[in-house]
Amino acid sequence: MAEEKNSIHEELIDETVATETVEGEAVEASEIEGEETISLEEQLKIAEAQTKELEAKLEEAENRYYRIQADYENSRRRARLDLEASEKYRAQSLISNLLPAMDNFERALQMEVDGEQAASILQGMEMVYRGLLEALKNEGAEQIEAVGKEFDPNFHQAVMQVDVEGFDSNHVVEEFQKGYILKDRVIRPAMVKVNQ
Structure with a gap:
């Protein structure tokens, strides 16, 4: 310069x-x-x-x-x-659309059945349900653990509070609807009952 x-x-x-x-x-x-x-x-x-x-x-x-x-x-x-x-969350919309079907499978599997034919149908439904859970897991989606865990508003949605012995305060007592997480993103929080 x-x-x-x-x-x-x-x-x-x-x-x-x-x-x-x-x-x-x-x-x-x-x-x-x-x-x-x-x-x-x-x-x-x-x-x-x-x-x-x-x-x-x-x-x-x-x-x-x-x-x-x-x-x-x-x-x-x-x-x-x-x-x-x-790329990481490419399956999110598909998983969100499958969750109501997963809920229906869970409700159907909880039914009591009589007879061999009904039991074999229930067994087939359980195999399909496990296959869907495995497919979700392969995409990175997992169920949120709730019962017995401490209530976390990031993962749980409290719809009811009760006073039950045998559970610590602010812990989940019962799960009404399963929650799902995709990698590190909550797709649907678990709908739960929480101890006071």
Whole structure:
């Protein structure tokens, strides 16, 4: 930067000292065509002002470049994170749609049956239910443990409070509907009864 200032300074001095021959007479370049003579100090002040103005413009352009580059990097990072999240939770809507069917399977499996034919149908339904649970587990979905666990509003939805002996305070006594979690995201909280 100092070298640039020195070269500008030298150019200004050369311009002032440069002479032209007009009808055999040496005349300063600045005096041609009736221009007033500008002192060397004034020329230096003008050059320094122009240099400061150019430096300010350069700094502004550099700042704008760095902001644009940062915005570009942030948008790339956001796009990558969105893609990772969509890949990670791609099965969420399917699992949400399957949960009512899973609830119906659980209710059907709790029925008491008489006769071999009904028992074999129930056994087949239990195999299908276990297959669905395994498929959910392969996608990263798991049932939320509730009964006997401490109530956690992030995983449990309390619909009733009771006072039951044998359970600690603020612990889940009974589960009305199973909750499911996909990786680290709760798809549906468990609907529970909590001890006071």
